[in-house]
Amino acid sequence: MFFNSLNFAIFLPIVFLLYWFMPNKSKTSQNYILILASYYFYSCWDWRFLFLLLFSTLLVYFAGIRLENNSSQRLRKFWLWLTIIICLSVLGFFKYYNFFSKSFADLFSTIGFNVSPIILKIVLPVGISFYIFHGLSYIIDIYYKRIKAEHNFVDYSLFVSYFPLLVAGPIERATHLLPQLKVKREFDFEKAKEGIYQIIWGLVKKVVIADTCANYTNEIFNHYNSMNSLSLILGAVYFAFQIYGDFSGYSDIALGTSKLFGIDLLKNFNYPYFSRDIAEFWRRWHISLTTWFRDYLYIPLGGSKGSKWFKVRNTFIIFLVSGFWHGASWTFIAWGFINALYFIPLLLLNRNRNNIEEFELGLNFSSLRIIFNILITFIITCFAWIFFRAKTIHDALFYIKRMFTDMHFSKQYFSIERYSYELLLMLFVFVIVEWNSRTKIEPISGKYSWLKLGLCLAAIVALGVFSDYKEFIYFQF
Numbered sequence: 001m002f003f004n005s006l007n008f009a010i011f012l013p014i015v016f017l018l019y020w021f022m023p024n025k026s027k028t029s030q031n032y033i034l035i036l037a038s039y040y041f042y043s044c045w046d047w048r049f050l051f052l053l054l055f056s057t058l059l060v061y062f063a064g065i066r067l068e069n070n071s072s073q074r075l076r077k078f079w080l081w082l083t084i085i086i087c088l089s090v091l092g093f094f095k096y097y098n099f100f101s102k103s104f105a106d107l108f109s110t111i112g113f114n115v116s117p118i119i120l121k122i123v124l125p126v127g128i129s130f131y132i133f134h135g136l137s138y139i140i141d142i143y144y145k146r147i148k149a150e151h152n153f154v155d156y157s158l159f160v161s162y163f164p165l166l167v168a169g170p171i172e173r174a175t176h177l178l179p180q181l182k183v184k185r186e187f188d189f190e191k192a193k194e195g196i197y198q199i200i201w202g203l204v205k206k207v208v209i210a211d212t213c214a215n216y217t218n219e220i221f222n223h224y225n226s227m228n229s230l231s232l233i234l235g236a237v238y239f240a241f242q243i244y245g246d247f248s249g250y251s252d253i254a255l256g257t258s259k260l261f262g263i264d265l266l267k268n269f270n271y272p273y274f275s276r277d278i279a280e281f282w283r284r285w286h287i288s289l290t291t292w293f294r295d296y297l298y299i300p301l302g303g304s305k306g307s308k309w310f311k312v313r314n315t316f317i318i319f320l321v322s323g324f325w326h327g328a329s330w331t332f333i334a335w336g337f338i339n340a341l342y343f344i345p346l347l348l349l350n351r352n353r354n355n356i357e358e359f360e361l362g363l364n365f366s367s368l369r370i371i372f373n374i375l376i377t378f379i380i381t382c383f384a385w386i387f388f389r390a391k392t393i394h395d396a397l398f399y400i401k402r403m404f405t406d407m408h409f410s411k412q413y414f415s416i417e418r419y420s421y422e423l424l425l426m427l428f429v430f431v432i433v434e435w436n437s438r439t440k441i442e443p444i445s446g447k448y449s450w451l452k453l454g455l456c457l458a459a460i461v462a463l464g465v466f467s468d469y470k471e472f473i474y475f476q477f
Helices: 005-019 027-069 072-111 127-143 153-161 174-181 188-221 229-260 278-284 287-298 308-326 330-349 365-389 391-403 420-436 449-466
Strands: none
Touching: 005 027, 005 229, 027 072, 027 127, 027 153, 127 153, 127 174, 127 287, 127 330, 153 174, 188 229, 188 278, 188 287, 188 420, 188 449, 229 365, 229 391, 229 420, 278 330, 278 365, 287 308, 308 330, 330 365, 365 391
């Protein structure tokens, strides 16, 4: 069930009405309704994987209690690693088995041994990376005594399966979400209105920006051999806006939906394309995943402490693992490697924490320097996105080669010709709106909110009807 589907438009009001207007409303009944809604929501993808979701929930729930009840450090470490190994084994089997099987076969072929890889027809359970990471953060936090184990199975089950974040995040922390699930929620009209505005703006990002860009992105990347330099450059830019509109749009819809139920989720995007360097970009992009890897992998490895070699090693590990988390393909690993190369100079020069404060632009040299840094950061980010979008390393490299060797900058005809110049104008307007909204909850609120809401709904209907691209990119992760 997609957030941008008619089914969800029917599903959400029904759950909302049951949640707020049930008789004898209590915290427990609210949680039961959300759990039932979440399992139904997930079953719409493939009901068979409900058992996998339930298994991971039971595993981590009972392991957490065992961890808390054991005073022996040896037994606590046993339960921690047993849970981690089982969770990662489940994730590895469904997501990475065929990748490793084929990669090992290719490796043996290069040294003269012909090995036929055993490829299984495995269906990747939607959202498995997200709910597995929810469980891992929970069990690790119990081990380090940052939180206590949750003994109420209903509350813990909702923490793992809560439908707004179930299939594509954000990756929540038990310290943030569980306390909200343990108290009765009271209806807050202002928060609900805020949520509706955020849902609508998320749909604008997805349907108007991402899906429109996807039409051109697919055309250019699928036929890059016949594209000139201008089209290939535009293809990289279009994909940058597609993946941002797609994923941040999903996050906005998730956060807005959750506000309707009186629950706040973690902010996942903070206008990343206005970053002044790549370190700031990663503090603003997919924030929940970035901070997850920082807290549960980078810092345990030693973080930025120790010698320069350890700093470099840890940085490469974090970016390569992040790339591999996104998908079982060498293109994602290459994407992570490139971002590590971007980040290393800032780390070694101790400049990775330079751009933390917010900024304003004016008529001065400092503002010109900020604009230049933002443009450079966006350009190198678009370059890395080529590897993320390409099907193979070979495709990415030849795409880049043609981009720098064709050197023709004329407009080309596309078979999906629709909004060629209009799309560029729309992206320009979108950037201006995003820029002016950096200090707001979301762009629709404030003065003339109902007029802006009407314009957004008109754009969603007008462009959504003609969109060929419906799915969310991050569902595959």
